[in-house]
Amino acid sequence: MAESKYWLFKSEPTAYSFADLMGEQGRTSEWDGVRNYQARNFLRDEVEEGDKVLFYHSSAKPTAVVGTAVVVRSGYPDDTAWDPNSDHPDPKSTPEKPIWYMVDIKGEAELPHPVTLAQIKATPALQEMSIFKRPRVSIHPVVKEEWDIILGMGGA
DNA sequence: GCCAACGTTGGC
DNA sequence: GCCAACGTTGGC
Numbered sequence: 001m002a003e004s005k006y007w008l009f010k011s012e013p014t015a016y017s018f019a020d021l022m023g024e025q026g027r028t029s030e031w032d033g034v035r036n037y038q039a040r041n042f043l044r045d046e047v048e049e050g051d052k053v054l055f056y057h058s059s060a061k062p063t064a065v066v067g068t069a070v071v072v073r074s075g076y077p078d079d080t081a082w083d084p085n086s087d088h089p090d091p092k093s094t095p096e097k098p099i100w101y102m103v104d105i106k107g108e109a110e111l112p113h114p115v116t117l118a119q120i121k122a123t124p125a126l127q128e129m130s131i132f133k134r135p136r137v138s139i140h141p142v143v144k145e146e147w148d149i150i151l152g153m154g155g156a
Numbered sequence: 157g158c159c160a161a162c163g164t165t166g167g168c
Numbered sequence: 169g170c171c172a173a174c175g176t177t178g179g180c
Contacts, residue, residue, distance in 0.1 A: 010177095037164095059177080059178055135177075136161070158179105160180105164175080167172090
């Protein structure tokens with residue numbers, strides 16, 4: 001395995017929250033339903049088993065990083081794309097020619113204190129985070145320094 | 157609930 | 169292959 005990398009995964013907690021992940025069998029879930037090419041490219045090509053994940057609640061009160069997770073399966077085709085009964089079918093993607101990819105993640109720990117977007121914006125060392133450069137993408141790379149700062153702010 | 161940002165679609 | 173229209177994300 002290559003050296004672990006760091007990521008931030010966004011989710012709307014009304015759709016799927018960190019508590020939902022922690023309540024899963026084995027605290028593990030597929031991260032399916034990504035239908036954005038930039039995020040897909042990360043999932044397919046770069047997110048690897050062992051990588052660490054910041055779990056971020058978007059459109060929440062407040063919007064914040066709430067916990068950490070670890071990737072337990074590298075990218076593989078998202079089979080919900082060709083399931084017409086899934087929440088996010090895409091008939092253009094097929095088992096023979098998959099368009100969309102997912103990974104499996106396992107919840108690790110809830111942060112003692114959620115790190116809010118407002119706090120991140122107020123922290124000079126976090127101004128270069130990818131989340132500010134590419135809005136509307138649900139998967140973002142995080143550098144180790146950012147990871148360490150956010151975990152420190154979260155009391156982990 | 158509003159609306160800005162921006163990715164995606166589709167007409168030409 | 170351009171670009172206007174449209175749809176979605178996501179902060180506020």
